[in-house]
Amino acid sequence: MKYFKKLCGERIYLSPMNIDDAEKYIEWFCNFKTANGMEQSGKIANVEWEREWIQNAIKNNEAQFAIVKLENDELLGNCGFSEINHQNRIGTVGLFIGEEENRNKGYGTETLQLLLDFGFNYLNLNNIMLKVKSFNERAIACYKKVGFKEIGRRRNSYYLNGKYYDDVYMDFLASEFTGSYIKDKNI
Numbered sequence: 256m257k258y259f260k261k262l263c264g265e266r267i268y269l270s271p272m273n274i275d276d277a278e279k280y281i282e283w284f285c286n287f288k289t290a291n292g293m294e295q296s297g298k299i300a301n302v303e304w305e306r307e308w309i310q311n312a313i314k315n316n317e318a319q320f321a322i323v324k325l326e327n328d329e330l331l332g333n334c335g336f337s338e339i340n341h342q343n344r345i346g347t348v349g350l351f352i353g354e355e356e357n358r359n360k361g362y363g364t365e366t367l368q369l370l371l372d373f374g375f376n377y378l379n380l381n382n383i384m385l386k387v388k389s390f391n392e393r394a395i396a397c398y399k400k401v402g403f404k405e406i407g408r409r410r411n412s413y414y415l416n417g418k419y420y421d422d423v424y425m426d427f428l429a430s431e432f433t434g435s436y437i438k439d440k441n442i
Contacts (some may be wrong), residue, residue, distance in 0.1 A: 258323045258330075262369045263438040267362055269320035269334065269369055272312060276321060276330055277305040283332075283353040291415060292391045293351055318378065322350070322366050331357050334366050336374060336383075344381035344429075346374060359393060367401045368436040375429045376437075382426055388413055389421040403427050 258270035281302050283289045290296045312319040312335075319335035334350035350366050352358050374380045385403065387394050403425040411419035 258321060258328055261320065262373055263325070264365045264369050264436055265438075266325055267331065267365050267369075268323050268325055269366070269373075270323050272309050272319050272321050272333070274306055274309050274313075277302050277309060279330060279353070280305050280333065283351070288355060289351060289353060292388050292394065293349075294413070296415060318373070322352070322362065324362075331362055332366075334370060336370070336378070339378065339380070341379075344379060345384065346378065346380050346382075347384050347386070348374065349385060363394070363397045364401055365436070367397070368434060371401070371427060371432055372434060372436045375432050381429045384424060384426040387423050387425065388415075389423050390415075395423060395425075398425050401427075402431060 257273055257275070258268075260268045261271060262269040281300055284293075284295045284298070284300050284305075287296055290298075309319075317335065317337070318339070319333070322331040322334055323329065324331055330353070332350060332352040334348070336346045336348055339346040348367070348370050350363060350370070352362055371383060374383050384406075385398065387398065389395075389408070404427070405423060406426050407424045409422040409424070412422045413420045
């Protein structure tokens with residue numbers, strides 16, 4: 256089996272990353288529409304670099320996941336936590352949906368709900384933050400819909416295609432989280 260159902264939702268599940276997906280990730284990173292929001296547009300990535308990144312994430316037991324469609328096990332994207340600080344109970348979350356035809360269908364919303372449930376109820380985080388580029392209005396709308404609040408901006412901090420954009424910082428507190436989105440918790 257290529258994927259494992261670690262965090263199951265209604266239409267997707269989050270699986271530990273698979274090293275064999277490195278080529279697909281590079282294909283997505285080579286697409287400007289996908290890469291622009293991830294600060295990957297100016298980078299020349301390759302399959303070996305991506306395999307090494309996935310292997311390190313697995314080896315270091317980082318909370319990085321493949322986003323997979325439940326109905327047919329189709330890989331949709333990637334998500335996970337970075338900069339986890341257990342002492343202060345904080346972490347940063349991020350995600351991307353690779354193919355344009357899979358965007359704006361609620362997969363990002365469901366992914367975030369699963370990550371928040373996991374982050375607050377299993378990783379014992381108190382504050383989950385994210386950073387998004389100001390031009391990515393669709394992502395900002397998704398984050399607000401889930402319950403993230405804007406906490407600040409770093410102005411003109413991202414240069415892309417002749418223009419400067421802001422980094423928008425948003426967060427979510429454990430005390431604000433009331434959902435239960437992971438299916439089959441067994442408790």
